[in-house]
Amino acid sequence: MTSDALRHFEEIVGSENVVRPDSERAQDYLKDMADFPSEPLVIVQPTSTEQVSKIVEYARNTKTPTVPRGAGTSLTGASSSHGGIVIDFSKKMNRVLKIDAVNWYVQCEAGITLDDLNEQLRKKGFFFPPDPSSSSWCTVGGAIAENSGGMKCFRYGTVKDWVLALKVVLSDGTIVKLGEPLPKNRVGYDLVHLICGSEGTLAIITEAWLKIIPLPEHNTERKRMLVFFDEWVHAGKSIQGIRINRIQPTLLEFIDRESMQSVNDGFDLKIPVHEATLFIETDSQIENILKICEENGSTGNYIAKDDADEERLYNARALVYLGVKALATGFHTEDVVVPLDRLTDYLEFVKSTSKKYGLRIPTGGHAGDGNVHPVILYEKSSKESEETAEKAFSDICNYAIQVGGSVSGEHGIGEQKISYAAKQIYQHNGKQALELMKQIKMQWDPDNILNPLKFLDITESY
Numbered sequence: 001m002t003s004d005a006l007r008h009f010e011e012i013v014g015s016e017n018v019v020r021p022d023s024e025r026a027q028d029y030l031k032d033m034a035d036f037p038s039e040p041l042v043i044v045q046p047t048s049t050e051q052v053s054k055i056v057e058y059a060r061n062t063k064t065p066t067v068p069r070g071a072g073t074s075l076t077g078a079s080s081s082h083g084g085i086v087i088d089f090s091k092k093m094n095r096v097l098k099i100d101a102v103n104w105y106v107q108c109e110a111g112i113t114l115d116d117l118n119e120q121l122r123k124k125g126f127f128f129p130p131d132p133s134s135s136s137w138c139t140v141g142g143a144i145a146e147n148s149g150g151m152k153c154f155r156y157g158t159v160k161d162w163v164l165a166l167k168v169v170l171s172d173g174t175i176v177k178l179g180e181p182l183p184k185n186r187v188g189y190d191l192v193h194l195i196c197g198s199e200g201t202l203a204i205i206t207e208a209w210l211k212i213i214p215l216p217e218h219n220t221e222r223k224r225m226l227v228f229f230d231e232w233v234h235a236g237k238s239i240q241g242i243r244i245n246r247i248q249p250t251l252l253e254f255i256d257r258e259s260m261q262s263v264n265d266g267f268d269l270k271i272p273v274h275e276a277t278l279f280i281e282t283d284s285q286i287e288n289i290l291k292i293c294e295e296n297g298s299t300g301n302y303i304a305k306d307d308a309d310e311e312r313l314y315n316a317r318a319l320v321y322l323g324v325k326a327l328a329t330g331f332h333t334e335d336v337v338v339p340l341d342r343l344t345d346y347l348e349f350v351k352s353t354s355k356k357y358g359l360r361i362p363t364g365g366h367a368g369d370g371n372v373h374p375v376i377l378y379e380k381s382s383k384e385s386e387e388t389a390e391k392a393f394s395d396i397c398n399y400a401i402q403v404g405g406s407v408s409g410e411h412g413i414g415e416q417k418i419s420y421a422a423k424q425i426y427q428h429n430g431k432q433a434l435e436l437m438k439q440i441k442m443q444w445d446p447d448n449i450l451n452p453l454k455f456l457d458i459t460e461s462y
């Protein structure tokens with residue numbers, strides 16, 4: 001980037017808010033949390049929507065690729081830059097602007113973390129339910145752009161279900177407000193939800209109006225527990241049994257032996273380790289749930305003793321990704337979703353893929369949604385090991401597409417899954433659906449400057 005350009009950014013945001021690529025501070029921007037590399041030409045940390053607008057105007061005039069970035073916890077390379085501007089929202093645009101206790105919404109800037117947001121809401125007796133396990137780092141903007149999920153989404157839905165309105169900067173620098181902070185509004189095309197999950201490829205979110213609800217009352221019926229199994233398929237059948245019996249727990253998560261062991265080793269949580277574990281929270285029907293699990297082969301269970309113990313069990317599941325990541329130098333994180341009636345077959349398929357390729361594939365995730373994440377481990381220094389892991393990754397994505405599932409439930413597409421996403425849409429929705437998406441991208445971002453080379457390959461013809 002020329003020194004004129006850098007000076008221009010310094011004039012817009014102030015010199016302290018421009019990070020040059022050769023500086024120490026730039027180190028934080030060289031990869032995401034799945035180690036996808038990034039080489040930005042400059043990082044800017046704006047303090048207002050107007051500054052974002054000026055940065056994007058420059059990008060549009062000079063056709064410079066521009067990537068909005070939250071905390072970089074993407075697991076797919078979505079926030080990587082390959083030569084261009086990175087707009088970092090996490091440092092200077094992280095304020096709550098309004099908590100409306102009558103209309104039940106919060107207005108905030110894009111860069112606030114979900115945990116900081118919830119801390120401020122808690123003081124007023126409210127909360128924002130979606131809870132990606134990265135909630136202590138990830139930002140509102142990143143979570144909206146990824147339409148993130150989490151454990152509580154089984155009950156409350158994903159981030160998009162909580163977004164009422166957005167302030168965005170378009171690819172020519174125009175500032176627009178989309179949607180209304182109202183409980184109901186059906187006026188116009190739903191552009192708010194077009195932006196949710198668009199991974200920074202259509203517009204840049206600077207502010208959000210999010211639905212909030214009162215913190216739940218303490219419920220003495222509520223229990224958190226672990227149920228243990230000797231076989232993955234027994235856990236899968238138990239989930240199907242719970243559903244067939246029309247029981248709706250509030251959390252329903254799967255954790256395999258290797259994942260649980262990695263969490264114990266990494267975070268000293270002292271959780272019993274079994275071939276498969278279901279982590280369940282329920283407000284009712286605990287006896288029925290345990291009976292269904294027993295009928296499907298459970299070998300035991302553990303019910304949390306108090307609030308701290310409940311927190312320990314929740315953390316055990318939330319820390320799986322970090323525990324497992326420490327097991328190998330290389331990893332591919334899957335995020336496929338399968339229809340619930342295929343969950344048991346899916347778990348068997350992951351097991352057989354691990355055996356077929358001789359790879360370790362610790363597996364854990366949102367079993368109640370059919371969104372269980374295998375993490376394919378490999379040796380980064382070995383080309384052969386990496387290629388074998390890619391084959392396993394491909395097999396699992398193709399399996400999901402074949403059984404009517406999806407290649408991404410919550411982590412998004414990024415650089416990792418463009419071809420699989422296109423294949424899924426092509427096979428499940430048809431060529432026209434892909435063409436429509438391409439036209440939407442070209443309409444919103446005709447010069448392809450917003451997070452190019454991600455999400456949808458608009459140069460490919462279908």
Ligand SMILES: Cc1cc2nc3c(=O)[nH]c(=O)nc-3n(C[C@H](O)[C@H](O)[C@H](O)COP(=O)(O)OP(=O)(O)OC[C@H]3O[C@@H](n4cnc5c(N)ncnc54)[C@H](O)[C@@H]3O)c2cc1C
Nearest residue numbers: 070071072073074078133139141142143145149200205410
């Ligand atoms: C340990 C760990 C656990 C995780 N657990 C979960 C989980 O349970 N559920 C889940 O869904 N995900 C999970 N993730 C993935 C990730 O944390 C989420 O996708 C998260 O919401 C990304 O937020 P971020 O602020 O880090 O975004 P980034 O990684 O910075 O960006 C992600 C995408 O959003 C875009 N973006 C960021 N900010 C904006 C903005 N202001 N406007 C427009 N686009 C923007 C970026 O360009 C990029 O495409 C996990 C990740 C880790 C490391």
